[in-house]
Amino acid sequence: MEAPQYVAARVQGALAEDERTNELGIRVDVRGEQLFLRGQVSCEERRELIADVASEAAPGLVVRNELTVVDVRTPEEEEKL
């Protein structure tokens, strides 16, 4: 069986290099049969696309999609320097 670290690295590489995602900042952890995705993305569609690309790169694992969508607020405060 392939060591989980190599699986995680392959998924991370796929997320960065796949034209559909090109996401560099996603944390990928493999624990047993589960693959965890963590980090922040810009919208719901990307959140799902990333899970799709990850599951293609690691078939057979259950993808736990813990990515959160960044909620862009309108700025209220300013910082005085």
Add this chain to the structure above:
Amino acid sequence: MSLRIAAVGDVHLGTDMGGRYRSHLTGIEEKADVLLLAGDLTRHGTLEEGEVVVEEFRDLPIPVIAVLGNHDHHSDKPAEIAAMMREAGIAVLHDDAVVLDVNGERLGVVGGKGFGGGFAGKCASEFGEPEIKAFVNHTKRIADRWRTALKELEADRRVVLSHYSPVNDTLAGEPPEIYPFLGSYLLAEAIDAEGADLILHGHAHMGTEKGVTPAGIRVRNVALPVLGRAYGVYCLNGDGRC
């Protein structure tokens, strides 16, 4: 006079995202005097995405100054994207400077993409294979150009705009193993030598907003996921009022 600088990086606009970010820019002129974009404006750096960036940031009521990021280089079209943006009135820095008159004060902005290499004591050096030397040399050349641009800059306020980070403070939250790919202390060293009022960068999506250089210049990581708001606003003035 107060000088209010709005800044954001890593908006990563795709072709399916036209208009989505622009909606947050309504009324920006009430909050800020200038908008700085800290790179990674696109996802893949294609001309189609460059067009989305142009439409998103053109014809704002305040001046817009940008640098590109690594994603904007992915399709080997950074010069073309920069040209499209300039055509639309957006200044794009490439290791050089621009000076604007804002409320009667000269705001000088120096910068460019920047690059990696790591931080003092834990960094790559120009030794060994040509690939490693080329990597380190790229950052060194950039730092030298910033140093020259800052030395020659004639302005009342000095801001450095980068994509990569000059310090590791603002990387807190990122895995330490990838710090060398997130920035380089050579950038901070050059800026510290010539002086600036504020440094803005992006790239480290999981980092932290606030940091400082060894010489005490404030650094702000304005990557959109870090800010969690459409842009940060930083008010520069001597008397502590805005």
